[in-house]
Amino acid sequence: MRRAKISIIGAGNVGATCAHWCAAAELGDIVLLDIPQTETMPAGKALDLMQASPIMGYDANVTGTTDYADTADSDVIVVTAGIPRKPGMSRDDLLATNAKIITSVGSEIKKTSPNAVVIVVSNPLDAMVQQMWKVTGFDKSKVCGQAGVLDTARYRTFLAMELGVSIEDISALLMGGHGDTMVPIPSCTSVGGIPVTQLIDAGRLEEIVDRTRKGGAEIVSLLKTGSAYYAPSAACAQMVEAIVKDKKRLIPVAALCESEYGVGGYYVGVPVIMGKEGVEKIIELKLTDTETSAFENSVNAVKTLVASMNELLSA
Template identity: 75%
Template sequence: MGRAKITIVGAGNVGATCAHWCAAAELGDIVLLDIPAAGDMPKGKALDLMQSSPIMGFDSNIVGATDYAASANSDVVVITAGIPRKPGMSRDDLLATNAKIVGSVAEQVKATSPNAIVIVVSNPLDAMVQRALQVTGFPPARVFGQAGVLDTARYRTFLAMELGVSVEDVSALLMGGHGDTMVPMPSCTSVGGIPIRRLLAEDKLQAIVQRARDGGAEIVSLLKTGSAYYAPAAATAQMVEAIVRDKKRIIPVAAYCDKEYGVGGYYVGVPAILGAKGVEKIVELELDPEERKAFDHSVSAVKSLVATMNELMSKA
C-alpha cells in the first residue's frame, strides 16, 4: 500500500509547521504549496524539513511547489492560504479577500485532486469552509474545517494549568462557531473522569472558558507581529492523522450540519467521527437550555457571516 499524499496549501507559519508535524508522524508524503509569487520559498522549507528526517528518524518525501500539478491526486488537502487581518482592514475586507483566495484554491483542488478530503484552516473559518464547499462541489463529508481541535486544546491547556494536572487527563468539548461565540461545554468536560465542576469553582471555570475564547487574540497580543501557528498546525495534523489512519476519532470539527442540531445547511463546530471517508458521522448531543441558547447564538453569527460573504462574492 502506498503512502498517503498530503498537500498543504500555504507555506507560511501554519502550513510549514503543519508539514513538520505531519512528516514527523510519518502520515504520508507531503507537498508544501504556495503561490508563484512565493518563488522558491516552499522548496526551501521543504528541503530544510526533508534534511531533518535523518536526524529525527522519519521517512516522508517532502517537496515544495508553486504549481498545483505537483499536488495532483492528493488524498488530503489542507488549506491554510489567506491573509491575516491588518491595521485599517475591516472585517468585511478580510472576509472578501480570503473568500477569493480560498475560492481560487478550491477551484484548483477540484481540478487536480477531485477525490481529496479537504480540511480548511483559513479564517474566518466557518465562512471559508462554506466557500470551499461552494466552489469544489464535493460531498460535504469531504470538506470541513479545523477549529474545534485547536479551541479545545486551548481550553484543556488552561484547565490543566489551573489544576496542576497532566493535559492528557483533561477531556473537553467545544461547539459552535470559531471565535467569540464558541461554546465551551462544561457538561462534557472532565479530568481523569471527574466532572470539572467537582474540581473547579464556577467563577474560575468561567474565567478559563473566556480565556479559551480569547486564546488566539492573547497570542497575537504577545507576539505583536503575527498569530498562533504551533497549536493550529498540530490540531490540523491530528485531523490528518485521523483520516489517513482511519482512526474514527470523535473530535470537534467544523462540519456541515443540515438537520443535525437544526442548523439548516451551514458549517459549525460539532463533535464528529473522523475517519478515512472524512466526517463519517456527526454526534448529536442533548444540550441543556443554557448550552442550547449559546449554541443557537453562535450558529446565528455563522449564518450572518456566510450571508455577508455571499453578498460580497456576488458583487466581486
C-alpha cells in the same frame, strides 16, 4: 503499499509547521504549495524538512512547489492559504480577502484532486469552509474545517494550568463557531473522570472559557507580527492522521449540519467521527437549555458571517 499524499496549500507558518508535524509522524508524503509570487520559498522549506529527516529519524518525501499539478490526486489537502491576523484585527476583518483566495484555491482542488478530503484552516473559519464546499461541489463529508480541535486544546491547556494537573487528564468539548461565540459544554468536560464543575466554580470557569475564546487574539497580541501556528498546525496534523490512518477519532470539527442540531445547511463546530472518508458521522448530543441557547446564538453568528461573505463576493 502506497503512501498517503498530503498537500498543504499555503507555506507560511501554519502550513510549513503542519508539514513538519505530518512528516515527523510519517503520515505520508507531503507537497507544500504556495503562490507563484513566493518563487522558490516552498521548495526551500521542503528541502530543509527533508534534511532534518536523517537527524530526527522520519521517512517522508517533502516537495515544495507553486504548481497545483504537483498536488494532483492528493488524499488529504490542508488549506492554510490567506492573509493572517494582525494586532487589533478580528477574524471577520479577513472575510473579503480570504473568501476570494479560498474561491481560487477551491477551483484548483476541484480540478486536480477530486477525491481528496479537504481540511480548511483559513479564517474566518466557518465562512471559509462553507465557501470551499460550495466551490468544490464535493460531498459534505469531504470538506471540513479545523477549529474545534484547536479550541478544545486551548481550553484543556488553560484548565490544566488552573488545576495544576496533567493535560492528559483533561477531557473537554467546545462547539459552535470559531470565535467569540464558541460554546463550552460543561457536561462533556472532566478531569480524570471528575466533572470540571466539581473542581472549578462557575465564575472562574467562565473566565477560563473567555480566555479560550480569545486564545488566538492573545497570541497575536504577544507575537505582535503574526498569529498562532504551533497549536493550529498540530490540530491539523491530528485531523490528517485520523483520515490517513482511518482512526475513527471522535473530535470536534467544523462540519456541514443540515438536520443535525437544527442548523439547516451551515458549517459549524460539532463532534464527529473522523476517518478515511472524512466526516463519517456527526454526533448529536443532548444539550442543556443553557448550552442549546448558546449554540443557537453561535450558529446565528455563523449565518450572519456567511451572508456577509456572500454579499461581498457578489458585489
